[in-house]
Amino acid sequence: MPDRRVRVTGTLFVAVLLVFAGVSPALATTDAGPVAGDGWTTATTLPASAATTAPQQEGSSLHERIVASRNDEPGSVSLTFEYRVPDSVTGLRVGVPVLSIPGITVASTDGFERTETTRFLWDTETDRPSVTLRLAVGDELGSGVRGVERGDWALVSQPNTRVQIRTDDRAVRTSSFGVASGEPGYASSHLAYLGTHERRNVTVADERATFVLGAEDADPTRATAFLTAANEHFDFGVQRERITVFVLPLNEDATTGVDAATVDTAFWVGQSGLGFDGTGAVFAHEYVHTRLGTVGVDDATWLTEASAEYYGHLFALNDGVGDYETFRSDLRASEYDPDRRSVVLTDPETWTGTTAHYDKGAHVLAALDAEIRRRTDGARTLRDVFTGRSEPFRDYRAFRTAVTRVADDDSLGPWLDRYVTTDALPPLPENPRYYVAAPSLDPDGDGTASGAEVERGRHPFVAGAGPDGAVTTSTATDTTDGTETTAGAGRTTTTPPTETEGSAPGFGVVAALAALLIVVRLEKRRQ
CATH class of the missing domain: 1.10.390 (Neutral Protease; domain 2)
Known part of the structure; x- marks a missing residue:
């Protein structure tokens, strides 16, 4: 949609709302995952900002970090799901719903056993278990690809996960999304730009706006x-x-x-x-x-x-x-x-x-x-x-x-x-x-x-x-x-209008523009 789309920040939109054209809504899919029971509890997800305080919560919260990176060969991007498991957690199950979608595969695991197409079970021994996915990307967002890659840059969205844990404490997790160390890029609010860029921060009415400028001559004035x-x-x-x-x-x-x-x-x-x-x-x-x-x-x-x-x-x-x-x-x-x-x-x-x-x-x-x-x-x-x-x-x-x-x-x-x-x-x-x-x-x-x-x-x-x-x-x-x-x-x-509105220049005419939302984004919109 070259123009169009999702909700109040302060209160985080728990589901990843991909209100856009061309990008498959599947990336926003949530998975009911295994039914909680037998000591398993679905972890409550805290706002992303809470991830910054996760080190002080060691021993009480499970922290999930998703890291995006480009691959040597074009056509795919890697996403690694890393977990810092506190001592109070004795079991961990992770569901990644997007694995049911063509074009998304498991590249590797460390400390996890894949129990079903979209689910993984921690071995309880690995300190920092992880799962790495490979997402197909292409010139356009749409069927068969879950991100876009053109030349020396790429853009991907953070998939949802479903986390269940065994613990005697309150089941809580924090989550963050970032770019691999040493790789140029920036991630925020479920989106990651991978490539050289300039960032400009401006504050308007106590709200901080960050412009991630992939184009050298982009002017956000x-x-x-x-x-x-x-x-x-x-x-x-x-x-x-x-x-x-x-x-x-x-x-x-x-x-x-x-x-x-x-x-x-x-x-x-x-x-x-x-x-x-x-x-x-x-x-x-x-x-x-x-x-x-x-x-x-x-x-x-x-x-x-x-x-x-x-x-x-x-x-x-x-x-x-x-x-x-x-x-x-x-x-x-x-x-x-x-x-x-x-x-x-x-x-x-x-x-x-x-x-x-x-x-x-x-x-x-x-x-x-x-x-x-x-x-x-x-x-x-x-x-x-x-x-x-x-x-x-x-x-x-x-x-x-x-x-x-x-x-x-x-x-x-x-x-x-x-x-x-x-x-x-x-x-x-x-x-x-x-x-x-x-x-x-x-x-x-x-x-x-x-x-x-x-x-x-x-x-x-x-x-x-x-x-x-x-x-x-x-x-x-x-x-x-x-x-x-x-x-x-x-x-x-x-029917005859009842007042004389429209007598000045600038009243009247016809037109329509737009672009589609969830299924297809028509290119003509906003151009």
């Missing part, structure tokens, strides 16, 4: 400015101690099969992903994923990419990126790559293999945001539905309930049902006041903050827009341009 604005104005009430941005040495033409993705509190982009040429910036989309993570599951799965798509565009616009006309054009869903089809968001079978969960999802959320603002007279927004959540919506019904509660309006439920549970599209909000995400910012650079411009009847995103620099922003009930599309029927019906 604009991205850093966006992070500053985002932390101050667009954070959904979420703050992390740190995030990591891996900037791969790829220009825009070379991102096919790699694109961009977020895993936990880290994400990767190509060198071109640092650019903010328009509101569809890859960087902004991935930033939202680090904040919201997996937003919904089951028939609310579409919310994860829809929210990143909508807010990625919205936050970039409010940070002065791109122009208003293109912003609305990009938000307007009209067809879903790679083929046009009738799409119902609550039915993943209708949109799997397309970009509809990005495109239609973002379009619907934009309209929903405007409805919430209108019905609460601006007191609440869609962000109030997402802010502070630590768990995904378990289904669409849970999301719908949260929306009606925030708006304090049960009639919003049927409105939302129409566009989420059928193939209908709502009219896209026309009045720019509905897109103001931070009233104190001045995205059009005319010296007046957005909130003040809206109050004065001026366009907050287009300096001097409308007659005499003003645009009509009446308080009539209509929030859209009056157009509703029913994708399945292939017809568009138009």
Whole structure:
């Protein structure tokens, strides 16, 4: 997805959330492993940060360190799982679920006996037992490979493990991910970049951002400015101690099969992903994923990419990126790559293999945001539905309930049902006041903050827009341009809008971009 993806850092996402295109979700698979019993207990995993204090916990905690390294011959990367076993542990069993996937094999073991395809048993004698896997990597992330390798660099993700121990103490483990000693590279938040790079650390709003720059001339200045604005104005009430941005040495033409993705509190982009040429910036989309993570599951799965798509565009616009006309054009869903089809968001079978969960999802959320603002007279927004959540919506019904509660309006439920549970599209909000995400910012650079411009009847995103620099922003009930599309029927019906929104330059047009999430990431997105 060159743009798109997972949840709150402070509270670690226990599952490795690989919200990206092209990379097999199998790397995030968890294994139920052997059933605990007969003295075996599943070890509680502490946050990765606890691994730094593991030496003081010797005798009470089992420490797991996963070390990534490149091999002499191209085409594979090694991952070694090393264990420091405290005296209080008398038995250790390790499950590595990814071993059930083609392209991942066991290279060697030390102190472990392989008891099943994915499981290993410690011999109780070896002080530092280990298992080394070999992962197939290729030019692209996808079928048959579990990482990417191009020239003198590689990128891999940390697989999950299932650890059970015998002990009379509390069963606890800490885990860390790193790069082999003496090998250039950097690992953070379940991702490892293997290759020569430069690192730059910046602190914004008490959050440390580490840029891992694989490209010599990569410049994170604009991205850093966006992070500053985002932390101050667009954070959904979420703050992390740190995030990591891996900037791969790829220009825009070379991102096919790699694109961009977020895993936990880290994400990767190509060198071109640092650019903010328009509101569809890859960087902004991935930033939202680090904040919201997996937003919904089951028939609310579409919310994860829809929210990143909508807010990625919205936050970039409010940070002065791109122009208003293109912003609305990009938000307007009209067809879903790679083929046009009738799409119902609550039915993943209708949109799997397309970009509809990005495109239609973002379009619907934009309209929903405007409805919430209108019905609460601006007191609440869609962000109030997402802010502070630590768990995904378990289904669409849970999301719908949260929306009606925030708006304090049960009639919003049927409105939302129409566009989420059928193939209908709502009219896209026309009045720019509905897109103001931070009233104190001045995205059009005319010296007046957005909130003040809206109050004065001026366009907050287009300096001097409308007659005499003003645009009509009446308080009539209509929030859209009056157009509703029913994708399945292939017809568009138009009803007269009830207010004169859209008279200024920058209102109108059509377009759609995107990229697919879990199964395939369509290259066209974010390019």
